[in-house]
Amino acid sequence: MTPLDRVPAECRQPIDAAVLMDYWLGALPFEAEDPVEEHLMNCDRCGDRLREVIALADGLRTLAQSGSLCVVVSDQFVKHAGDAGQRVRQYAPPQGGSVQCTVSSDDDLLIARLTVDLSTAARVDLTWCDPGGTEVLRMTDIPVRGDAGAVICQQSITFAKASPSNTLIARLVSVDRQGAERLLGEYAFHHTRTIPGPGGWESY
Amino acid sequence: MLEASDAHLAVRIADGDTEAEAEVCRRIAPRIRLYGLRHLRSSFAADDLVQQVLLKMLEALRAGRLRDPEKLAHFALGTCRMTVVELRRTTRRQTRLLAEFGPELIPDPPPLPRLDGAQLARCVQTLKERERSVVVLTFYDEQTAAEVAGFLGLSEPNVRVIRHRAVRQLRACMESKA
Numbered sequence: 001m002t003p004l005d006r007v008p009a010e011c012r013q014p015i016d017a018a019v020l021m022d023y024w025l026g027a028l029p030f031e032a033e034d035p036v037e038e039h040l041m042n043c044d045r046c047g048d049r050l051r052e053v054i055a056l057a058d059g060l061r062t063l064a065q066s067g068s069l070c071v072v073v074s075d076q077f078v079k080h081a082g083d084a085g086q087r088v089r090q091y092a093p094p095q096g097g098s099v100q101c102t103v104s105s106d107d108d109l110l111i112a113r114l115t116v117d118l119s120t121a122a123r124v125d126l127t128w129c130d131p132g133g134t135e136v137l138r139m140t141d142i143p144v145r146g147d148a149g150a151v152i153c154q155q156s157i158t159f160a161k162a163s164p165s166n167t168l169i170a171r172l173v174s175v176d177r178q179g180a181e182r183l184l185g186e187y188a189f190h191h192t193r194t195i196p197g198p199g200g201w202e203s204y
Numbered sequence: 205m206l207e208a209s210d211a212h213l214a215v216r217i218a219d220g221d222t223e224a225e226a227e228v229c230r231r232i233a234p235r236i237r238l239y240g241l242r243h244l245r246s247s248f249a250a251d252d253l254v255q256q257v258l259l260k261m262l263e264a265l266r267a268g269r270l271r272d273p274e275k276l277a278h279f280a281l282g283t284c285r286m287t288v289v290e291l292r293r294t295t296r297r298q299t300r301l302l303a304e305f306g307p308e309l310i311p312d313p314p315p316l317p318r319l320d321g322a323q324l325a326r327c328v329q330t331l332k333e334r335e336r337s338v339v340v341l342t343f344y345d346e347q348t349a350a351e352v353a354g355f356l357g358l359s360e361p362n363v364r365v366i367r368h369r370a371v372r373q374l375r376a377c378m379e380s381k382a
Contacts, residue, residue: 017375018368024242025342027349027364041235041277041284050238052317056374059319060343063328070329071336074355080345143334145357154340 011045020046020053067109067157072126072142075152081109089157091189098188103160105195110160114151114172116185118144121174124184126153129169136168141175165193214273217265228265229258232280237313239284244291251313253291257283320378327377335370342367 015023015036022028023036040046063069065086082088087106092113093099103110118124124144128137144151151172168191172184208216208227216224236257240250260283264270270279328336334356341352349363356363 018371021368021371022364025346026242037239037281038278040238041232041281044234047235047238048314051314054238054241055317055319056324056371056378057343058316059321059324060328060339060374061346062321063325064340064344068325069336069340071340072333073337074341074352076347076351076355077341077344084345139333141333143337143356145355 011043013039014049015039015046017049017053020050021057024050024053024057065108067107067154068159069154070137070139070156070159071154072139072144073111073152073154078109078111078152093187093189095185095187098190100190100192102192102194103157105161107157107161110155110157112153112155112170112187112189114153114170114185114187115149116151116172118148118151118184119146121146121184122177123175124151125173125175125181126151127171127173129171131167131169133169160191161195163191163193166191210276211273214265214270214276217262218268218270220266225262225265228261228276232261232277233258234314235277236280236284239281240288243284243288247313249291253284253287254313256287256291260287320381323378323381324374327374327381330377331370331373335366335373338363338366339370339374 019028019032019036023033028036040050067086078088078090086108088109088111089101089103089107090111090113091099091101092115095115114126121144123141126139126142127135128139129135139153142151142153153170168189170187170189172186173181174184175181208224210228210231213224213228213231217228233254236254237250240253241247244250244253257280261280264279270276328339331339337356338352341347341355342349349360349367352358353360353363358366
């Protein structure tokens with residue numbers, strides 16, 4: 001043994017970033033985890049890359065918990081949020097009907113629960129329109145199960161808290177291969193602002 | 205760059221060289237901490253693990269109990285594994301070892317890279333709906349691919365593919381804006 005050995009400056013077989021993320025999420029099979037840990041205990045380069053993965057995962061968790069994303073979620077997600085102590089404001093207007101809604105400053109998540117029969121739908125889009133019918137947002141090919149019976153959509157709580165009183169129409173449409181749309185359900189949300197702020201978008 | 209090998213450091217520690225001890229701590233501590241973050245999911249618990257594993261390693265190295273000095277990192281990993289199991293059982297040994305050696309050898313951990321949260325939010329909004337749902341459900345409270353797959357009506361491998369694709373796109377998006 002020599003007293004000084006050359007330590008490799010570069011990692012010759014860096015662990016794939018996807019494998020590092022799976023390792024961090026505990027999603028690797030047991031037999032695949034062992035060589036990753038052996039490598040990490042010897043390689044600071046891959047350790048640095050794992051730190052980048054952890055930072056990204058932490059950032060995504062913070063973002064997911066912030067309630068600021070517009071995204072289709074699951075029943076389990078909403079339940080976990082409530083169990084974790086987050087204040088969940090949830091509205092479930094009837095199909096073809098409307099609901100009066102608001103948000104308060106201490107709400108964490110805003111959830112729209114849209115009851116709908118998805119059993120005959122192919123691709124499903126969720127559009128958000130103003131009262132005049134102008135589409136302001138389209139969520140294309142949302143993830144749904146045919147037997148779900150509802151679409152659960154998280155709206156941005158950040159946007160809702162800043163929003164003046166207004167009405168938004170949610171429309172669930174089935175889109176076939178030719179692009180033709182069929183209305184599955186329509187829901188009106190009459191939002192009343194209760195947090196102090198500007199009167200309305202139209203005043204700007 | 206020339207550095208003393210792990211094996212050389214192990215031999216020097218057995219000879220009572222405290223500088224070699226400090227070098228082993230500097231070198232191995234960040235790796236132990238990563239292992240702790242992964243398995244204990246807490247920076248405080250990971251710091252505890254770093255302390256305990258280093259103390260056990262130094263105790264063994266001083267006594268010349270490491271049979272193959274070339275396998276210092278492997279020894280560290282094995283000690284990590286045993287200690288995580290022990291951490292879940294008792295804290296008594298930690299108290300005794302800390303009283304014996306003290307925490308002064310433990311270096312500050314390397315910080316995690318800083319992430320631009322606003323930019324990450326913009327990148328997430330560019331994902332397809334299916335990818336965004338998978339990302340949110342996965343990272344909100346670390347749901348497994350099986351749980352996410354159950355909600356989406358997809359197979360587990362399919363969820364993994366969607367997650368890999370989404371994470372790759374997010375990394376590219378973050379790097380392009382950096």
